[in-house]
Amino acid sequence: MKLDLKIQPLSSWIKATNDNQPLLIAGPCSAETEEQLVATAHLLAQTGKVSALRAGIWKPRTRPGEFEGIGSIGLEWLKRAKAETGLPTAVEVATAKHVEEALKAGVDILWVGARSTANPFTVQEIADALRGVDVPVMVKNPVNPDITLWIGALERINNAGITKLAAIHRGFSSYEKSAFRNEPMWDLAINLKTHAPDLPIINDPSHITGNRDLIPYISQKALDMDMQGLMIESHIDPSVAWTDAKQQVTPKALAELIDHLTLRKPEVKSAEIKDALADLRSSIDKIDDLVIQKLAERMQIVEKIGNYKKDNGITILQVNRWDEILKKGVQYGKALKLDNDFTEKLLELIHSESIRKQTEIMNAGTGVKENLTHV
Structure with missing residues (x-):
């Protein structure tokens, strides 16, 4: 806004x-x-x-x-x-x-x-x-x-x-x-x-x-x-x-x-540089679309897990499972040359949304509303 x-x-x-x-x-x-x-x-x-x-x-x-x-x-x-x-x-x-x-x-x-x-x-x-x-x-x-x-x-x-x-x-x-x-x-x-x-x-x-x-x-x-x-x-x-x-x-x-400071310009005037940046940004946009699409698919699976947990009286959070996801993800990210802190924060954000969605499913029909954003 x-x-x-x-x-x-x-x-x-x-x-x-x-x-x-x-x-x-x-x-x-x-x-x-x-x-x-x-x-x-x-x-x-x-x-x-x-x-x-x-x-x-x-x-x-x-x-x-x-x-x-x-x-x-x-x-x-x-x-x-x-x-x-x-x-x-x-x-x-x-x-x-x-x-x-x-x-x-x-x-x-x-x-x-x-x-x-x-x-x-x-x-x-x-x-x-x-x-x-x-x-x-x-x-x-x-x-x-x-x-x-x-x-x-x-x-x-x-x-x-x-x-x-x-x-x-x-x-x-x-x-x-x-x-x-x-x-x-x-x-x-x-x-x-x-x-x-x-x-x-x-x-x-x-x-x-x-x-x-x-x-x-x-x-x-x-x-x-x-x-x-x-x-x-x-x-x-x-x-x-x-x-x-x-x-x-x-x-x-x-x-x-x-x-010793270098002033760089926020605007690009060269047509050649503009075209090169436009191509690279187009590639980023396509990848971003795929990332969002895959996240949406992941959340659909999260909803299924939430319903299964609700039907079988299982708690939302399993600490061992979360530790496994975090450790594996950080190691994989490191192998792909991603910063450890970045990977960890990204996984925490995704996990937080997964917890929120499962909490919403657990409380559906109970009159309880949750606004859980952190584990």
Whole structure:
């Protein structure tokens, strides 16, 4: 289902500094001192690669006692940085008061943070404060992988009349340990793009990685996924940063990082390449049709099994059988050069639908309705 968002093109409110580099919003995680912020802004401006200066003024922290931002005085520092460098400024807002103070100070771009996006009451408060204002607003994905919350936040801001709108993909919290601070979960960003094709999505590799060494990898992946820009944290001296020191880079390192990224075009202009891609995509479409056909045939057999189990008083789930399917399938997929994780997730999805169908058969005529999606 397509979202009915009224959105102005990204180029109407922010642009990349040149056609050969990505749109870049950069600056320190936190504005710490006036000297730190202004000096960082000057170095970023000198790179010629930064389109806007970002800085955290109010910092929502997980636990009390941690540095929660310098507060409103930081807005004056941003005004000075903008006056001296010409860079537009961007800050995170989490309350109506933040919105009012930021706008009064002439901040050019606002963003809603991940913790705020997770709370519809907070988002609505921010949206109400924005009503009647013409300012760009970016909305980060919620902390947890819930695309409905992300969409809801975007809709609330858009319903307030904000048409200069973008999403920020900063990754999601996960119990699984990995190399990343927040799991990218690219499929959720792709899902959002499917719902809102005209919505710009800006990637935040700093918060995804939590590690400056991984920022180039995620940045390139984001650009290859046709995201419209990057938000990267940059500090004049990350080693002494008051917050998130490990994920910040110096302005010089940032410039080198951007120089090594490759911008690829989403549209194909060559007729020869278009024809070649069309042939390959036609082949994929035929295979996809066969896959769906075979899945439908499988589910017909599942229904027969469900009826047999019901007639003979057999439980839906036999753990040993499921283990056998999973082990055999993963081994077979590996032999065919399929990723183990992909094969396992595919089999789990198919098995989940099989359980749902059999549950539906078991409860037919009993008045019990099940919406079982996971084993």
